[in-house]
Amino acid sequence: MISATAAASPATRAPLEGPRGPKPRTRFSRRNIFIYGTLGLVALYYALPLYVMIVTSLKGMPEIRLGNVFAPPVEITFEPWVKAWSTACTGLNCDGLSRGFWNSVRILIPSVVLSIAIASVNGYALANWRFRGADLFFTILIVGAFIPYQVMIYPIVIILREMGLYGSLTGLVLVHSVFGMPILTLLFRNYFTSIPEELFKAARVDGAGFWGIYFRIMLPMSLPIFVVAMILQVTGIWNDFLFGVIYTKPDLYPMTVQLNNIVNSVQGVKEYNVNMAATLLTGLVPLAIYFVSGKLFVRGIAAGAVKG
Amino acid sequence: MHPAMQGLLTIVIGVGGCIGYFYFSNMLLDKVIFPARGPNIGRNINRANLIRPWLFLFPAVFALGLYLAYPVVETLRLSVTDRTQDGAFVGLANYSQMFSEPKFWEAVRNNFLWLLIVPAAATGFGLLAAQLTDRISWGNLAKSLIFMPMAISFVGAGVIWKLVYEARPADVEQIGVLNAIYLWLGGTEPQTWLTLPLWNNFFLMVVLVWIQTGFAMVILSAALRGIPEETIEAAIIDGANPFQIFFKIKVPQIMGTIVVVWTTITLVVLKIFDIVFAMTNGQWETQVLANYMYDKLFRSNDWGVGSASAMIIMLMVTPILVWNVYNARKEMR
Numbered sequence: 297m298i299s300a301t302a303a304a305s306p307a308t309r310a311p312l313e314g315p316r317g318p319k320p321r322t323r324f325s326r327r328n329i330f331i332y333g334t335l336g337l338v339a340l341y342y343a344l345p346l347y348v349m350i351v352t353s354l355k356g357m358p359e360i361r362l363g364n365v366f367a368p369p370v371e372i373t374f375e376p377w378v379k380a381w382s383t384a385c386t387g388l389n390c391d392g393l394s395r396g397f398w399n400s401v402r403i404l405i406p407s408v409v410l411s412i413a414i415a416s417v418n419g420y421a422l423a424n425w426r427f428r429g430a431d432l433f434f435t436i437l438i439v440g441a442f443i444p445y446q447v448m449i450y451p452i453v454i455i456l457r458e459m460g461l462y463g464s465l466t467g468l469v470l471v472h473s474v475f476g477m478p479i480l481t482l483l484f485r486n487y488f489t490s491i492p493e494e495l496f497k498a499a500r501v502d503g504a505g506f507w508g509i510y511f512r513i514m515l516p517m518s519l520p521i522f523v524v525a526m527i528l529q530v531t532g533i534w535n536d537f538l539f540g541v542i543y544t545k546p547d548l549y550p551m552t553v554q555l556n557n558i559v560n561s562v563q564g565v566k567e568y569n570v571n572m573a574a575t576l577l578t579g580l581v582p583l584a585i586y587f588v589s590g591k592l593f594v595r596g597i598a599a600g601a602v603k604g
Numbered sequence: 605m606h607p608a609m610q611g612l613l614t615i616v617i618g619v620g621g622c623i624g625y626f627y628f629s630n631m632l633l634d635k636v637i638f639p640a641r642g643p644n645i646g647r648n649i650n651r652a653n654l655i656r657p658w659l660f661l662f663p664a665v666f667a668l669g670l671y672l673a674y675p676v677v678e679t680l681r682l683s684v685t686d687r688t689q690d691g692a693f694v695g696l697a698n699y700s701q702m703f704s705e706p707k708f709w710e711a712v713r714n715n716f717l718w719l720l721i722v723p724a725a726a727t728g729f730g731l732l733a734a735q736l737t738d739r740i741s742w743g744n745l746a747k748s749l750i751f752m753p754m755a756i757s758f759v760g761a762g763v764i765w766k767l768v769y770e771a772r773p774a775d776v777e778q779i780g781v782l783n784a785i786y787l788w789l790g791g792t793e794p795q796t797w798l799t800l801p802l803w804n805n806f807f808l809m810v811v812l813v814w815i816q817t818g819f820a821m822v823i824l825s826a827a828l829r830g831i832p833e834e835t836i837e838a839a840i841i842d843g844a845n846p847f848q849i850f851f852k853i854k855v856p857q858i859m860g861t862i863v864v865v866w867t868t869i870t871l872v873v874l875k876i877f878d879i880v881f882a883m884t885n886g887q888w889e890t891q892v893l894a895n896y897m898y899d900k901l902f903r904s905n906d907w908g909v910g911s912a913s914a915m916i917i918m919l920m921v922t923p924i925l926v927w928n929v930y931n932a933r934k935e936m937r
Contacts, residue, residue, distance in 0.1 A: 331739075331740065334732065335746060338729070338732070338733060338746075338750070339746065339749065342749055342753070342814065342817070343749055344781065345764050345765060345814070346749075346752065346753075346764070348767065348768070348781050349767070352767065360779060361776075361777065361779075362777055363777025363778055363784070364777075365778070365779060365781050365784045406618055409619060410618045410619065410622070413619055413622060414622060414663060415664075417660055418660070418664045421657045421660050421661055422657075422661075430657070433661060433665070434933075435929065435933065436668065436673075437668075438928070438929045438932045438933065439925070439929055440672045442871070442921075442924075442925045442928050442929065443918075443921075443925065444871075444874065444921045445875070446894055446914045446917045446918070447675065447676050447679050447914050447917070447918045448675035448676060449675075449897075449901065450675075450679060450682065450901055450907055450911060450914070451674065451675035451679055451682070452675055454678070455670065455671070455674075455675075469618075470671075471671070473618075474670075474671040474672070475671070477668065478668070478672075482932075506630070506656060506660070507626075531755060534757070535756070535757030535758065537757065537758065537881075537882075538877055538878065538898075542902065552757050552759045552760070555757075555760065555763065556759050556762075556763075556881075556882050559763050568770070568779060571763055571767070572763075572764070572767065574763075575756075575760045575763045578757060578759075578760050579755065579756040579760050582756070582757075583752070583755050585755075586755040593755075594751065594822045597755075597819065598819065598822065598823060
C-alpha cells in the first residue's frame with residue numbers, strides 16, 4: 297500500500313509500507329516436492345549410467361571386482377584408457393581403438409566436406425533459381441530424406457562391388473555423402489529461402505552470376521547453417537555403425553564397429569574398465585563438439601533426427 | 605601413406621572434381637552451346653539460364669538416382685528372386701518362407717512392442733523434463749545432461765547399458781548397476797536381465813528412451829516457450845491449478861509439435877538395429893526386423909528373404925513417410 301505522503305511529495309519519497317521480513321519459505325510446498333522428486337528420479341535415470349561409466353573407466357580391475365559400483369575410484373588409474381586406445385583386442389587384431397579412430401577420421405572428413413559442398417550448391421539452386429522441374433526434384437529429395445536405408449543396403453553392396461569399391465573407405469565415403477545429401481539440401485534450401493530476395497536481385501542487377509552470388513552473398517551470410525550442417529554430418533557419420541560394418545572390411549572398420557568388437561570379443565576376462573574407457577573414447581569427438589557448440593549442436597541433431 | 609594425407613587427397617579429388625565439373629560445364633554452356641553474342645544473344649542467355657540449374661543439380665540427381673531410387677526398385681526385385689536358383693523369379697516364395705519362420709514373427713511382435721512403448725515414453729519424459737526444467741535455476745544443467753546421450757553412438761549407449769545389466773554369479777560381488785540396486789532393495793539373487801524372455805525387450809527399450817528423451821525435450825521445450833503468455837495468465841486468473849494449466853492450456857497448443865516428435869521417434873524405432881545388435885544380437889527373443897534382415901543378408905547370405913524383410917520395414921514406414929512428405933511440401937511452399 298502506498299502512503300498518502302509519498303504520493304503527495306515524490307521528492308522526499310517515504311519508504312513504502314508493506315509486508316516486511318524475509319521472503320516466505322516455499323521450499324517444501326507440495327509442488328516443489330513434486331518437481332524436485334521427479335527431477336531427482338529423472339536425473340538418476342539419465343546421469344547414473346554416465347556416472348558409472350566414467351567412474352568404472354578410472355578403476356583398476358582388482359578394485360572393480362570388489363563391487364561397490366557407485367563408489368568413486370580409490371586409486372585413479374588411466375591404464376584402461378591407454379589399453380583401450382592402443383592394445384585392446386578385437387579378436388582380429390590387438391591395436392585397440394587407435395586403428396578405428398584413424399579410419400573414422402579418414403571416412404569423416406571427406407564425406408562431410410563433399411556432402412556439404414554439393415548440398416549447399418543444390419540448396420542454393422533450389423531456393424533462388426526458379427526452374428522447371430524444381431518441384432519434382434524437391435519431392436524426390438524429401439522422399440530420399442525419409443526413406444529407410446534398410447531398403448537400399450543390399451543393392452548398394454552390389455553397386456559398390458561392380459565399381460570395385462566394396463570394402464574400401466572410398467565406397468563408404470561415397471555412401472555417407474549420398475545419404476546425407478537429401479536432408480542437407482533441404483536444410484540449406486530452407487535457410488537460403490529465408491534470406492531476403494532483394495539481396496539476390498540486387499546482385500543480379502549488379503551483374504553477378506550463379507557463382508558470384510553464391511560465394512559473395514550466400515556463403516558469407518549463412519555461416520551458422522554451415523556449422524549446423526557440419527554438426528549434423530559429423531555426429532551422424534561418427535556414430536554410424538550399420539554402414540561401417542557392411543561396407544568396409546575388418547582392417548578399415550570405423551571406431552564404432554571397433555568398439556563393438558572389443559566389447560564383444562570373448563578372449564580372456566571381461567575388462568569392464570577398458571570397455572568403458574573405449575566407449576568414452578569413441579564418444580569423445582561428438583561430446584567435444586557438443587560442449588563447444590551448445591545450442592547449434594541441438595539444432596544440428598534436431599535437423600538430422602528425421603533422416604532415414 | 606599417413607591416413608590424414610590420404611583423407612586430404614580424397615577431399616582434394618572429390619571437391620576438385622566437383623568444382624571442375626561445375627566450372628567447365630558452366631563454361632561449355634555459356635561459351636559454346638549458347639554463346640552470349642551474335643544475332644540470337646537474348647534468346648541464348650535465356651536458354652542458358654533455363655538449363656543452368658539442372659547442370660549444377662546433375663551430380664546430385666545422378667547420385668540420388670543411383671544410390672536411392674535404383675536400390676529401392678532393386679530390393680523389390682531381389683525379394684521375388686532366389687539365390688540358390690541363380691536369381692530366378694520365384695514369386696512370393698521368399699515371403700511365404702519368411703512368414704513360416706517363428707523368428708520373423710518374434711521380430712514383428714517385438715517391433716510392435718517397441719513402436720507402442722518407446723515413442724510414447726520418450727515423448728512423455730521429454731515433455732515432463734521440458735516443463736519441469738523451465739522453472740528451476742539448474743534447469744539448463746539438467747537439460748544438457750539429459751541431452752548428452754544424443755551425442756553418444758547407439759553402440760556406445762549399448763555398451764554402457766550392458767554394464768548396467770551386467771550379472772555375475774551369486775557368490776561374488778555384483779558389478780552391474782541394476783543388480784546392485786536390486787540386491788540393495790532386498791532382491792534375493794542376481795538376475796541375468798538380458799536373458800529374461802519378454803522382459804529383456806523392455807530393458808533394451810530403456811536404452812533407446814534414454815537416448816531419445818533429450819531430442820524430445822529440446823524440441824518440446826522450444827515449443828513450450830513459444831506459447832503466448834496471455835493464455836497462461838488468463839488461466840491463472842481463472843483459477844486453474846498447475847496440472848490444469850499444463851494439460852488443458854499448454855499441451856493442446858503444442859499438439860502439432862508433439863505429433864512431429866512422436867513420428868520422428870517412431871521412424872527411429874522402426875529401423876532400430878544398433879542397440880539390439882550390440883546388446884543381445886536378437887537372442888533370447890529380442891529379435892527385431894532390422895536385425896533379422898541383417899542376419900538374413902549377411903549371415904545366411906540369403907538375399908531373397910533379406911530383401912523381403914526389408915520390404916516389410918518399408919511397408920511399415922510408408923504411412924509415416926507419406927504423411928511427412930505431405931507435411932514438408934505444405935510447409936515449404
